[in-house]
Structures are given as C-alpha cells and as structure tokens.
Amino acid sequence: MRKSTLKISALGLMLSFVTAFGQETDSLTVKNALKEASKTQEGVKTVTSKEDNNRNVMLNAANNTSPRDVNIGLPATVGGITILENDLPTVYFFWPELPNKTWRQSVGLERTGLLKMDQLANTMGDLGFAVNSYSQTGTKDFxxxxxxxxSTFGWLQGDVxxxxxxxxxxxxxxxxxxxxxxxxxxxxxxxxNVDETKIFRAGVTKYFNDDKGKISILYKYADSFNAGNYAVFQYGAEGKVTELDNxxxxxxxxxxxxxxxxMKDILSGQDYWAGMSGKDNRTSSHNIDIFGNYLLNNGWNFKFSTRAHFATARMSTIIPLSIFNADASAGYTLQNxxxxxxxxxxxxxxHTPETPITNIAGRFSLNKQIGNHNVTVGLLEQYYNIDKFTSNRSFFFQTVGAQPQRxxxxxxDSYGFYNYNVGGEFHSGTENKLSVYANDEWKVSDNFNISYGLHLRNQIxxxxxxxTPRSPNFVFGANDFQNIKENWFHIAGxxxxTYNINKxxxxxxxxxxTEENRRLESYSQPFTPDTGKIKSPLGAFGVFWNTNFIQLISQATWLTKNGYLGRYNLVNPNNTTQVSVAQVDYxxxxxxxxxxFVLKPFKGFNLHYLITFQNPVYKDFAFDAFGQxxxxxxxxxxxxxxxxxxxxPSYTTGKFRFWASFRYFSKQYASITNALYFAPRWETFGGVNYTVNKxxxxxxxxxxxLNQRGASGTINGAELITDASQYYGRLLTGTYIMPLTGQFSVSFNF
Structure with a gap:
C-alpha cells in the first residue's frame, strides 16, 4: 500500500477502563488504576482512570524517533499512534508532515501519558489511542x-x-x-545520520493570584530530516527468511x-534531482501555543489551549517494489x-517539493464536580490549509546488496529513470472541523460507576x-483541476x-x-473517493479482579470499521517489471x-503479563488489475x-532497578492474498537503571x-502473489526490527 510501508512495528497496551480489542497494558496502568481505587469509599476497588503514564508505549522496536503503535486489531496508520500536545494534535494530518517531525519524547515535556480510546472518542471524535503530552511551563522555583x-551505533541525543x-x-x-x-x-x-532533528522551546507563564490558575505562551521551532530503510532477504517455507551473504x-x-x-515536477514539468538528505527531505515548523486554566468563582474550571502552527514540508521517499534476475543480454548497465x-x-x-501547511486550532472546556458527577463540556476548532501538495513519482532499477548502485x-532514460509521475498525486485546499462535546463520570453508588460522553462535529x-489519469511523463494542464466542496456531520461517543460484585x-x-467521511488527502489520486459515512462501532465485556498480590483484567471485544481507502502499488505476478496503482475501498x-494481569509476589518484584487472541479480517475487498x-x-x-x-518483569533493590520486556507476535501475513507471511517472532528489551542521588x-x-534477525511488516510487490512456494528461495524486500543495540543515558534534575 502507498505509504503503508512506513508503518511502525506495533504492539499494544490493554488499558483498564478502555474498550479496545487487541490492546495491551503494563504494570503502570494497573498501578494507576489502583491509586484511583484507593480513593473510593469503603475500600471498594474499581478501575477508573482517564490517562495512564506508560513506559512501554515509548519503546519502539523499529526506530528511535517515534512511540510504538498501540494495537486495536486494525492496521497501524503511517503516522502511527495519535500524538497530542497540550490537548491538541501535534499535526492536523500526518502526511506530508509526520508527527515525529515536530514532536519527540523530551524533558521539554512536563508529563506524557496514554489517552484511552473512550477519551479520544469523546474529546476528538476519533478512533484509537493517543499519546497525550503537556509542554513544560514556567515554574515558580528554578x-x-x-x-x-x-548507543553502540553512535546515536547522540542531547535534551535540556x-x-x-x-x-x-x-x-x-x-x-x-x-x-x-x-x-x-x-x-x-x-x-x-538517518535522523537529524532539532527542537527549540521558549515561553513565559503567568500564575494568577489565589491559585486560580495560569496562562502560558510558548514558542516551538522544529527542524527534522529522516530517511527510511528496508531489508533484502531470501524468503523460505513457513515464513522464515534468510540473510544474504552481501x-x-x-x-x-x-x-x-x-x-x-x-523527478519531473507534476505542476511545471521541470526535471530536477532531489536528495534523500538535506533540504529536499527536511520539514521545519513554527508553533505558538497559548494555554492554561482559570478557576471561576462558581467552581467551574475553565481550561483553554490554542495553537498556530506553520510548517514547510519536504519529503523524499524510496520504496522497493520487486526483485527479478537479469542476464547479460537483458541490457542493464551500471552508471559507468x-x-x-x-x-x-x-x-x-x-518526492514532495516545498509545501506550506497552516494549522490553527483551539480547545475550550469547562469542568466541575457536581455531587457524584464529574462533568466536562467543551468546544474544539481545527483549521487546516495545505497549499498545492504534490507527490512527484519516478521509477528506477538498482543492484541488490548493501548501498546499491543505480x-x-x-x-x-540516460539517468536510469522511467514512468515519471505514474501514480503522481495532487490536492490543495482547506479543512475545517468544529466540534462540541460533553462527558460525565457518574459514581452511581459505591459499587457502580458509569462514564459516558458525546462528540458532535461538523467537517468542511x-x-x-x-x-486526470497520470500516464508516463504526466504534467497537469490548466484545465485539469476541479473543485471539492463537502460538508459532513459526525457523531462520536x-x-x-463498571460494577463491583465485591470489593x-x-x-x-x-x-x-465514531464516524468520519474523508480527508482532503483522500482526493490525491485521479479517483473521486467514496465519501459515504465511515462508522466504527466497538463493544466489549469483561471482568476485573484486584487484590494486594494480583490485578487482573479479562475482556472480549468486537470492532468493525468500513471505508478504508487503500492505494496499492501492484506488481504483475506474470511480469514483475509491470506495475499498476489500484485504489480499493474495504x-x-x-x-x-x-x-x-500484574503479579507482585514479594517486595520489589513486579511481573506484568498479557495475552491477546484476535481475528481481524478484510470485508468487501475487491479490485481490478492487469485485466483480472x-x-x-x-x-x-x-x-x-x-x-x-x-x-x-522488573525488580527494584536499593538504588537499582532491573527490567525486561518480551513481546511476542504470532505469524503475520505479509501480502493481502495471505500467501506470504512472516514466522512468529519476539521483540525484546531489557535494562537497568541506577539512581546516583536525588x-x-x-x-x-x-x-x-535475543538478536532476532527476521523481517516484519509487509513484503513490497507481493500483493497479488497466490502461490508462496513459487517464491521460496526468491529475494524479497520488507521492513524489520532493529538489530541488537545498546543504549545508554544520563539524566539530571535539579
């Protein structure tokens, strides 16, 4: 799929009061839930928490730049998990400005947690989880x-x-x-470097008298370059891959x-070269946030967050499609x-040339504890403008090995490129989302709690x-464009x-x-997308059991979502040099x-264990390609x-904390035909922390x-493969997890 090859390797967290299928949690989740439980009357232990600090969501097995995805039984998006900063999305839409171009886990953030699915549905009207972070504001003391x-590979990161x-x-x-x-x-x-990112922050905060609240004005500048990579391997029976000698x-x-x-500029027709590093693949942004809160005299807490975000995005990407063998008579030569x-x-x-992006957003809410009700009402406004986004395309051949030659x-042509702008993209314009929302956490009795919310959104x-079809060497003409005018209404909630049978x-x-329709980006290809309503109902039922030694949750979940829009770079299985772009709604x-569950059998030791069984399947997935x-x-x-x-598992003794994390994935299908798949694998992390002093x-x-060397994700160019045995011994490409890597850090806090 277009862009999907950039996916982050995903595994999730099951959170205590959340309905998501195929999600995971770690010990911190349950610990926080227990903290909430300790506040309930008569010692009744329940589970209620809006947001959870979560270590494992930041452990990404694919790279050092982004948090891991949280699995809900649906494919990960290119942008990965939604990232909020000061209650607003760091970027309005992840393409072409990926969230990690402007946001990183940093000491410049006062706190970072994981926003649960019900909270994201109620406050944003969206499906999934979100990393919810808050910028470090001014402090009364220095x-x-x-x-x-x-790291052992020369990674250098400084953060102050x-x-x-x-x-x-x-x-x-x-x-x-x-x-x-x-x-x-x-x-x-x-x-x-594969990633070069600089983020600078500065701001002032004014604290109101009598602890009524505060207001902060913060400026952030970000500049980021990132290049991806793929692996070449020999594919074999039972989804196993073998490394090549070279x-x-x-x-x-x-x-x-x-x-x-x-490339050939799809708007002007000008031919040009673009680099995978430097100015051709670098995004910069300016961000101004004004946010804070004020406690009104009637007891309502007024919370506000506004943002003006101006970015210039550029992006260079290379995606492998297929590998074939050529003898001397085929006519391929090196550059010399x-x-x-x-x-x-x-x-x-x-390649996406310089593309201006503007995002103006604001959230305003009122919150108050009224008897047994914790009530919040709010307004959310999001304006987005992207000016003449293009994705220029070309194809080329290269040798197969480390640092290949073209x-x-x-x-x-004489440079080694062909099919300029086949599959090229264009869209331009604005999106506006205006939402009102309300939610209530109602403590009906000591044993019974209800949380409910409603989000109403208008999208223009x-x-x-x-x-216009994009044939080879395509360039837009003045009369090739048409207008988009859409106005949609969405409901989410x-x-x-939870009911305690006993304490x-x-x-x-x-x-x-949740509901949605389409985004402006959905119009990039020469197709008018299906703009019907996309609906995502989700239901779950489960049990929880909490004691001093074990905290357990077990839950069954059903989820469906329609309206997926997939764009596939298809390779003809009968002629691997022939490619086609297909759009599929499914x-x-x-x-x-x-x-x-979390088990604490003795002081200092903590064991978290999770297992999920799931069966996500495609529905209504049909398309035509290569005459079939x-x-x-x-x-x-x-x-x-x-x-x-x-x-x-983790163990704390004295000033030392030892920990490990083992994540298991059963076999994962690597092609939409399910003919190719990757064998089961483990992702492993471990470490030790030492507290020198306070x-x-x-x-x-x-x-x-464990130094796992296998590949993961998808196999590019394999979308139409039906007989896996024909590919045993063949060279394929795909994504992978990081090899054995050591990382070291020194933190200080004065």
Whole structure:
C-alpha cells in the first residue's frame, strides 16, 4: 500500500477502563488504576482512570524517533499512534508532515501519558489511542533537567530544559533545546545520520493570584530530516527468511548509494534531482501555543489551549517494489556503462517539493464536580490549509546488496529513470472541523460507576483535485483541476460501566462509536473517493479482579470499521517489471479476547503479563488489475498478528532497578492474498537503571537482546502473489526490527 510501508512495528497496551480489542497494558496502568481505587469509599476497588503514564508505549522496536503503535486489531496508520500536545494534535494530518517531525519524547515535556480510546472518542471524535503530552511551563522555583543518550551505533541525543521565576508577581519562564543525531543501525552511502532533528522551546507563564490558575505562551521551532530503510532477504517455507551473504538485515542500507532521485515536477514539468538528505527531505515548523486554566468563582474550571502552527514540508521517499534476475543480454548497465547481470531491484521514488501547511486550532472546556458527577463540556476548532501538495513519482532499477548502485535499463532514460509521475498525486485546499462535546463520570453508588460522553462535529472540505489519469511523463494542464466542496456531520461517543460484585471482583462493559467521511488527502489520486459515512462501532465485556498480590483484567471485544481507502502499488505476478496503482475501498472486522494481569509476589518484584487472541479480517475487498478481478474478502489483515503476548518483569533493590520486556507476535501475513507471511517472532528489551542521588540517574537499555534477525511488516510487490512456494528461495524486500543495540543515558534534575 502507498505509504503503508512506513508503518511502525506495533504492539499494544490493554488499558483498564478502555474498550479496545487487541490492546495491551503494563504494570503502570494497573498501578494507576489502583491509586484511583484507593480513593473510593469503603475500600471498594474499581478501575477508573482517564490517562495512564506508560513506559512501554515509548519503546519502539523499529526506530528511535517515534512511540510504538498501540494495537486495536486494525492496521497501524503511517503516522502511527495519535500524538497530542497540550490537548491538541501535534499535526492536523500526518502526511506530508509526520508527527515525529515536530514532536519527540523530551524533558521539554512536563508529563506524557496514554489517552484511552473512550477519551479520544469523546474529546476528538476519533478512533484509537493517543499519546497525550503537556509542554513544560514556567515554574515558580528554578528547575534544570536534562538527558544525554548514546548507543553502540553512535546515536547522540542531547535534551535540556530550564525554568524559573522572572518576577515576584507570578511571571515565570521556560526554555529548552532538543538535538538528535541518529545514524540508526545501518550505514547510508550519502549521509552519516538517518535522523537529524532539532527542537527549540521558549515561553513565559503567568500564575494568577489565589491559585486560580495560569496562562502560558510558548514558542516551538522544529527542524527534522529522516530517511527510511528496508531489508533484502531470501524468503523460505513457513515464513522464515534468510540473510544474504552481501546484505545484513538491519545493518546494511538498501537505499541507493548516492541518495539521489530524478523527478519531473507534476505542476511545471521541470526535471530536477532531489536528495534523500538535506533540504529536499527536511520539514521545519513554527508553533505558538497559548494555554492554561482559570478557576471561576462558581467552581467551574475553565481550561483553554490554542495553537498556530506553520510548517514547510519536504519529503523524499524510496520504496522497493520487486526483485527479478537479469542476464547479460537483458541490457542493464551500471552508471559507468559496465554491463550488469544478476538480481535487479525495482524502486519507486516519491518526492514532495516545498509545501506550506497552516494549522490553527483551539480547545475550550469547562469542568466541575457536581455531587457524584464529574462533568466536562467543551468546544474544539481545527483549521487546516495545505497549499498545492504534490507527490512527484519516478521509477528506477538498482543492484541488490548493501548501498546499491543505480542501473540504466533498456526502458529507462540516460539517468536510469522511467514512468515519471505514474501514480503522481495532487490536492490543495482547506479543512475545517468544529466540534462540541460533553462527558460525565457518574459514581452511581459505591459499587457502580458509569462514564459516558458525546462528540458532535461538523467537517468542511474546500479545495481542488484532479481526476486526470497520470500516464508516463504526466504534467497537469490548466484545465485539469476541479473543485471539492463537502460538508459532513459526525457523531462520536462512548458509554462505559463498571460494577463491583465485591470489593475485589467486578464486571465491566463498554461501547464506543465514531464516524468520519474523508480527508482532503483522500482526493490525491485521479479517483473521486467514496465519501459515504465511515462508522466504527466497538463493544466489549469483561471482568476485573484486584487484590494486594494480583490485578487482573479479562475482556472480549468486537470492532468493525468500513471505508478504508487503500492505494496499492501492484506488481504483475506474470511480469514483475509491470506495475499498476489500484485504489480499493474495504472494511475490517475484528473479534478478540485479552487477559492482562500484574503479579507482585514479594517486595520489589513486579511481573506484568498479557495475552491477546484476535481475528481481524478484510470485508468487501475487491479490485481490478492487469485485466483480472481480485477479491480478498475474509482474508486476514496484513501485518496484524492473531496472538499477541507481552511479559514485563522488573525488580527494584536499593538504588537499582532491573527490567525486561518480551513481546511476542504470532505469524503475520505479509501480502493481502495471505500467501506470504512472516514466522512468529519476539521483540525484546531489557535494562537497568541506577539512581546516583536525588538529582542524577543512569540508564542502560538493550534492544533486541535475543538478536532476532527476521523481517516484519509487509513484503513490497507481493500483493497479488497466490502461490508462496513459487517464491521460496526468491529475494524479497520488507521492513524489520532493529538489530541488537545498546543504549545508554544520563539524566539530571535539579
């Protein structure tokens, strides 16, 4: 699928009062729930918490740049888990400005937690989980905190924030800097680092008298470059892959060695070169936040958050499509004219030139405890403008191995490129979302709690797109564009209930519903998308059991979502040099059962265990390609394991804390035909933290300490494969988890 190859390796967290299927939790989730339980009357232990601090959501097995996805039985998006900062999305839409271009886990954030599905549905009207973070504001006392991180591969990350008073009348300041220089675990032929990101923050905070609240004005500047990578491997029976002699999975780069792609501007027709590093693949943004709260005289707490976000996005991407063998007579040569024979990789190159993006957003809410009700009402406004987004396309061939060389073929130009702008994209215009919402947490009795919410949203799209087919060397003409005028109304909300049969054991039931239509981005290709209502109902029922030694939750969940819009770069299985772009509308349905517990058998030791069984399948999945009709209804969803397991032991003694995290994925299908799949695998993390004193901490983490070398995710160009045995021994490409990596950090807080 277009863009889906950028997915982050995902495994989730099951959260205590949330209805999500295939999700996971760790010990901190239940600990926080127990803290809430301790506040209830007569010692009755229930589960209620809006937001959970969660260590494991930040442990990403694929890279160092983004939090891990939280699995709900549906495919991960390109943008990964939704990220909020100060109650507003860090980016309005993840393409072409990915969230990790402007947000990183940092000491510049006062706190970071995981917003549960019902809260996201009630406050944003969206389906899924979200990382909810809050910027460090000014402090009444001087505070200095920082962190330095490095790794066995030369990763360098510096992060510092200072805050303190300006005057005695409540004015304070905050200032911080984050710099990341990460070569990852493989060596590019054209740049030391795979990720270079700088984020600078500065702001002031005014505290109101009598502890009525505060208001903060913060500025953030971000500048980020990131390059991806893929693995080449030999595919075999039972989903197992074998490393090549000339390519180490996770250690070698499959990006063309000079990092250059040749494009044709789809608007002007100008030919140009773009790089995978530097200005051609760098996004910068300016962000101004004004947020805070004020306690009104009638007891209502007025909370507000506003943002003006201005970005300039540029993006260079290379996606492998297929590999075929060519002998000397096929006519492929290296750039120096030397004849080439052997495996040839077909590559898709995409480049988005400088694209201005504007996002203006604001959230305003009132909250009050009224008897047994905790009531919140709010207003959310989101305005988004993107000016002439284009994705220029070209294709080229390269050798297969570490730091491959570009090839000139019989059907390419003299630079080695062909099919300029086949599948190219364009859209331009604005989106506006205006929402009102309300939710209530009602303590009906000591044993019975209900939480419910409603979100009403109006979405307007006003822009331009084109249905003109993109043939080779395509360039838009003045009359190729047409207007988009859409106005949609959406309903979202949740109803959750818990009932304690006794003070330790109880039942929970949940219902969640969200609606959406399309986004401006849905009009990028030369198709008018189906703009019917996309509905996502979710229901769950389960039990919980809490004692001093064990906290357990077991829950069954059903979830369905229609209106998926997939864009696939298809490779003809009968002629691997022939490619086509197909757009598919389909649905996904999933049913699952999750059991999660935390065991504390003795002082200092904590064991979290989770297991999920799920069965996500495609529905209404049909399309035409290469003169044939394909129907993949009831096939298993690509990249989502049917069995997920997480084991998280930890032990604290004195100043030391030892911990580990084991995540198990059963086999994952790598093609929509389900013919190809990856064998089961483990993702492993471990580490030790040492508290030097109250101000300084040391940490060491090992990623993939079992040194798993297999691939994961999807296999590019395999969408139409039906007979896996024909591919045994063939060279394929795909994504992978990081190889064995050691990371070290020093943190200070004064």
């Amino acid at each position: 505070k200095l905190k920082g962190k330095f991180t490095t 924030n200072a805050s303190g008073p300006i005057s005695k009348n409540g004015w304070t300041y905050t200032v911080g800097a984050f710099a990341n220089y990460d070569p990852s675990t493989f060596k590019l032929g054209f740049n030391r 390519f180490r999975i996770g250690r070698d780069s499959y990006v063309v060695n000079d990092g250059q792609i040749r 004219g030397q004849a080439y024979s052997g495996p040839v990789g077909t590559q898709l190159a995409m 090839l000139i073929g019989p059907n390419t 799209i006003d822009g331009q797109y084109s249905t 949740s109803l959750n209930a 330790n054991f109880g039942l929970l039931a949940n219902f969640l519903y 649905s996904i349905q999933t049913l699952g059962w999750t059991t999660d 009709n394909y129907n993949y209804g009831d096939k298993n969803v690509v990249g989502v394991a049917k069995t997920l397991m997480e084991i998280d 101000n300084i901490n040391l940490g060491a983490t090992v990623i993939n300490f």
